[in-house]
Amino acid sequence: MRSFKEKVILAVGQIPKGRVASYGQIAAICGNIRAARQVGAILKSVQDLGSLPWWRVLNSQGNISIKGNFSATKSLQKILLEEEGVEVTANFSIEMEKYRWKKK
DNA sequence: GAACTGACTTGAT
DNA sequence: AATCAAGCCAGTT
Numbered sequence: 001m002r003s004f005k006e007k008v009i010l011a012v013g014q015i016p017k018g019r020v021a022s023y024g025q026i027a028a029i030c031g032n033i034r035a036a037r038q039v040g041a042i043l044k045s046v047q048d049l050g051s052l053p054w055w056r057v058l059n060s061q062g063n064i065s066i067k068g069n070f071s072a073t074k075s076l077q078k079i080l081l082e083e084e085g086v087e088v089t090a091n092f093s094i095e096m097e098k099y100r101w102k103k104k
Numbered sequence: 105g106a107a108c109t110g111a112c113t114t115g116a117t
Numbered sequence: 118a119a120t121c122a123a124g125c126c127a128g129t130t
Binding site for chain 2: 022023024027033034035036037038039040041042043044054057058059060061064065066067068071073074077
């Protein structure tokens, strides 16, 4: 039985470049939208910056919701998204309807 | 194995 | 629009 954690990692890995998904969306793909919190917790613990596009995951409002407003991680996420062509406003908000990932 | 934790979401103030 | 409160549940301790 594959753990929820593994499913999350796989799902996040499927997000194409230049698109974003919400924690809830990832959780839904993994079988349980209510486990959205775990998605964040997992991304935090994985620390696999090279192979896992964790920065393409945002909250349902289309915002970066990392704990702590001025954390280096939060700033990094903004930069990484912009590198892919996703517009991120100064207050870390994103146009979800425009960039939301639609799984085939 | 019980208790604690939280990078979420939603609905009510 | 901005805050608050309460569900929810896998991972961690």
